[in-house]
Amino acid sequence: MSQAKVSYRPSEEVDFLIVGSGAAGGVLAKELSANGFRVVVLEQGPYLTETDFTHDEIKVSNQHLLTNNPHTQPTTFRKTLEEKAHIQHSVMYGRCVGGSSVHFTANFWRFHEIDFIERSKVGEIPGTGFVDWPIRYADLEPYYTKVEWEIGVSGLAGASPFDPPRSKPYPMPPLPVKGSGVIFERASRKLGYHPFPAPMAILSQPRPGRSACVNCGFCLGFGCEVGAKSTALSTVIRMAEKTGRCEIRPNSYAHKIATDKTGRATGVVYFDDKKNARLQRAKAVVVCANGAETPRLLLLSATNQFPNGLANSSGLVGKYLMPNSAAIAYGVFEEPLNDYKGFAVSRMFHDFYELDQKLGIYGGGGLDARFGLTPIGFATGALPPGTPRWGTDFKKALHENYTRTMQIFCHGSSLPVESNSFSLDPEVKDAWGLPALRMTYQDSANDLKLVNWMKDRAMEILDVAGAKSKWHQPIASQQFAVHFLGTCRMGKDPQSSVINPDHRTHDVPNLFLCDGSSLVTSGRGQPTMTIQALAYRAADRITALAKKGDLPS
């Protein structure tokens, strides 16, 4: 604990109440408090710090130290709107101060110009709600740069010929190359691709109070014990607290946005750590609860005045869910890579960012070389198909393969399909008695074609690289998501979007949303950088509105 942190009484009307302390909520907390506003951030999970983080895989992965717990917060799943959903762990997100940025891989790609205007370029795609963004890459570029410099991103400007324009180089050089990166780079170059050092939100050089990456390897899925991963926790949350105007309130589970009879938000009702319901009053509310929980909170906040949920006059709250498409190929090599050391990704390429339309596939993606596994995850999920599951041969495979395996991860776009959505389950409740999150999802034929195509390219790369053996995870329609994009999309038209380009909901003038739900398209598989750039931009817009008196309480 540092020096006296500010705390507000729930009855005290603060300027901004932010729901969620993750990638977006953390940035907004920092920016708004730095701009002089009094801010409370409600985080449903605990306030863990570096000393609470551990390499204990069971505690982290199986006991959900950092993520939502499916036993207390069950989710349900169905493929189509006609089916009855069943209980299934279909949604995983960070549930601690810092949100999913605490455990994420830290791949940190900007979106490219095309992501904002692709609908205009490729035309209508039947069966989808594919549209352009109301803003352009150029609008976000200063904020992308701000993210890189403020939180610390490692990378090499200009290394990829496909990169969009940038106003400044990265603040620090790329992380070291790994064996998987060298193998991937050599084979990709042979095939005519343009591999480059992956931009990562992990420090390659120390910053005040934070170590450079020590290459411990427990990165994806884990909290960083040395503060090298540029999470919301290790960066903006601390900056927000230093202003003396921002209270981070953990173990506070928001479940209703309170409104008055004029239809304005007056605060947020949440369960405290003893399951007592409390109301924190605020002049304005900013929901950054992630693309699953933000629409759920709006739907839970239905009133007689807003019977379909708050800010839902468009009927689009929770819809157009885009989880990004993904495929993973594995290769085993002759010599040890020891790729468990380091971090996840050191090399990648963007040659498939915009696929040739002659292929008949919309969208595109990026491929990266990685080892995103730790010992138990490896033993339970990454041995070649057909390997005996127990006995001498199982042990032999563990012994030979752990140090010699790498993965190529194919990340791709998702099309926005209206039926792919989050809604409230009509029957299943969580441990607080609230309706469970229900996910309805089926990959579009196009998205499946895209991941299959990328998977084939990944297998070719492993072949050219001389892998002793190679395989890929079966490609099937996804039933589990960690990216929840597009579920409260931004747009100018109140009938076809939930928030305006200032992140203000069309229906409630003092209610703002900013997180993965704001995205209009899905990018190519790495949304966090864009979510944070949007959050910096949203903070500027909201501050301007407040300063010109457009947010009266």
Next chain:
Amino acid sequence: MVAAAQHAHQAAASKQSFEVLTPDQAKEVEAIAARIIPTDELPGATEAGVVYFIDRALKTFASDALPLYQTGLVAVNRAAAQMFPGVKSFSVATPEQQDKILTEGFAGEWPELGPLGNGTRTYVPDFCQTVWLHTVWGFLVDPEGGGNRDFAGWKVIGHDPAHSFSPPFGYYDKDYPGWQPFPAETGKK
């Protein structure tokens, strides 16, 4: 210590008590784990102290699985006696016999048991899969998590327990000359 060297698991069992497993149950769990990850020139589940990890797990975060163990351990001994007359329990069978019993267990071929105390049915493969998973956990978890004694599991897979590393990390990156830019004419679309 001489005894420990000769009969590692028995010696260990005598100097460390169990929290929820009876000594007889522990003997069977240890024997099953030892076939899932056998000991050869490299340590196996026994040397990693997997049975102690499982015992502690059944008392704490995996307490839900205790009824499954209790009925499953009866089932494994019954299957042993049925398959090999005169063999009273899994742990006294020969390794070859044990592998045959386990093969049938994973395939769900053991005689079905009655309902668990909590009313749910015992499915033999659930028991085998659960012991399998707990064995892998106990073998490979960071010792902070209560298993992988003396880093036995990490020795087998080649995971260095240090908390920080410097490049080069392995064979393929040791002669890497550094990233080279692409010729200027390559690029956009």
